[in-house]
Amino acid sequence: MSVFGKVVMPHPPATTVRVDEQQIRALPKAEVHVHLEGTFSLIDLLTLARENGVPLPGPAATIFDISTHADYVAPEVTSGGGSGAGAAGLTGFLRFLDWQCGLVRTAEQAARVAYAFAARQTAAGVRYSDVIVNPTHWNAWRGREFALLDALAGGLDDAEQDGLCRVNIAYSLLRSQSAVDAETIVAELARARPRRVVALSVDGDEKVAGRTGEKFRDAFAGAARAGFHRTVHAGESSGPDGVWDAIDLLQAERIDHGVRAVEDEALIARLVDERISLGVCPRSNVTLGIYPDWGAHPLRRLVDAGVLVTVNTDDPAPMGTTLDVDWAVTAERFGFDLSDMIGFAQRSIDASFADDDLKRDLSAELLTVSASLR
Structure with a gap:
């Protein structure tokens, strides 16, 4: 099979010993994307819809079948990466997330979700x-974005006190926002220092928005000066x-996705030399048509080239997965053994x-x- 002019193996070696979810769950780990x-x-979703008197977009049993949503355009799988079809699938999927987040309308509901x-x-x-x-997905909180962050932080505080996973927040801009909006947000983040917000991010469909690096340059420079980390969605629905x-x-310290970097040898060398990691989400890339399988x-x-790759879920609930499951599938599909997963x-x-x-400590x-x- 050939992808981007490269020959790839569709299956791992037959001798690979399966790494199961129990072993994977035992490994202390982080999820960064x-x-x-x-x-x-x-x-x-059912509870929130009932609490707010909002009708479901379809039968409850099919609520996560995003192809049934009116605003969703199902991706047509092709042999290439980053096709127009894949981008259409991503755009529709983002609309589905808007609908979900619109169900969160009170501080108690936001804390519960967190x-x-x-x-x-x-x-x-x-x-x-x-x-x-x-916050642009959470339409009930427009103009009250920092109240949303405070409510989420409250839920995360309670979770940590109960011994659950420690969580911090990367505040994400949307690619379609203006430079002025982005710079205003960063200035407010630097002034207010919302609890648990440790990074600035930007996400959204690259294929639709086009290149936005220049537009957000000053906002990210301001975030760096204020001491926030920087992570950027890039190299998903468009190229390197x-x-x-x-x-x-x-000034990205980490790239979310970044898989299309594989098409540019000089970029791969840069990522390796500067030890910039990629937060890769293979199931998401396949589900949304970035790759056919x-x-x-x-x-x-990417791993074999020496890039610092992590494996993540992106949007696990509508994709029907969890991180331990995706790590197990990744090990099986790509021929990774337990030592490899310890490296991940x-x-x-x-x-x-x-x-x-x-x-x-971890x-x-x-x-x-x-x-x-072992």
């Missing part, structure tokens, strides 16, 4: 998460140019925006747990 907007369970996220992460063996929150922009214009996905090629766990800790003390625990599993 997951959107709170994409973590609502079916019971969350707490539930931490609980689900804990169940998958995740010990720390940088969760992405893009967005990844270059994220590094050169937005797991065999075509370049994750293995360490890279996830290193790539996270957790504080140094937590990183040190790394030490990983060393102990790994020795017991």
Whole structure:
């Protein structure tokens, strides 16, 4: 099979020993590319809809079949990456997330969603998460975005007090926002210092919005001056140019997705040399039509090239997955063994925006747990 002019193996070697979810859950790990907007369970949505008197978009049993939503355009799988069809699928999927988040209308509901996220992460063996929150999806909170952040932080505080996964927030801009809006948001973040907000992000459909690095250059520079980390969605529905922009214009410490970097050897060398990690989400890329199947996905090629790759879920609930499941599938599909997955766990800790003390503790625990599993 050929993808982007490269020959890839559709299946792992037959001798690969399966790494199961129980082993994966035991590994202390972080998840660095997951959107709170994409973590609502079916019971969350049914409860919120009932509380707010909002009709469902279809039968409850098919609520996560996003192809049934009127605003959703199902991707037509092709042999290429980043096709127009894939971009259409991503655009429709983002509309579906808007509908979900519109069900959250009170501080109690927002705190409950945040707490539930931490609980689900804990169940998958995740010990720390940088969760992405893009307030533009949460239409009931327009003009009250910092109140939303405070409510979410309250739920995360309660979760941590109960011994669940520690979670911090990456505040995400939407690509279609203006430079002035972005700079205003960053100035407010620097002034207010909302609890648990540790990073600035930008997300949205690259194919639709086009290159936005220059537009957000000043906002990200302001975030860096204020001491916020920077992570940028790039190299998903469009090619490597967005990844270059994220590094050169937005001072990105980490790239969310970044898989299309595989098409540019110079970019791969830059990522390796500067140890810039990619928060890769293989199931998401396949589901949304960026690649036709797991065999075509370049994750293995990126790892073999020396890129610091982490494996993440992106929007796990509507994609019917959890991080432990996706790690197990990744190991099986790409021929990774337990030692490889321990490496993924360490890279996830290193790539996270957790504080140094937590990183040190998780790394030490990983060393102990790994020795017991071998």
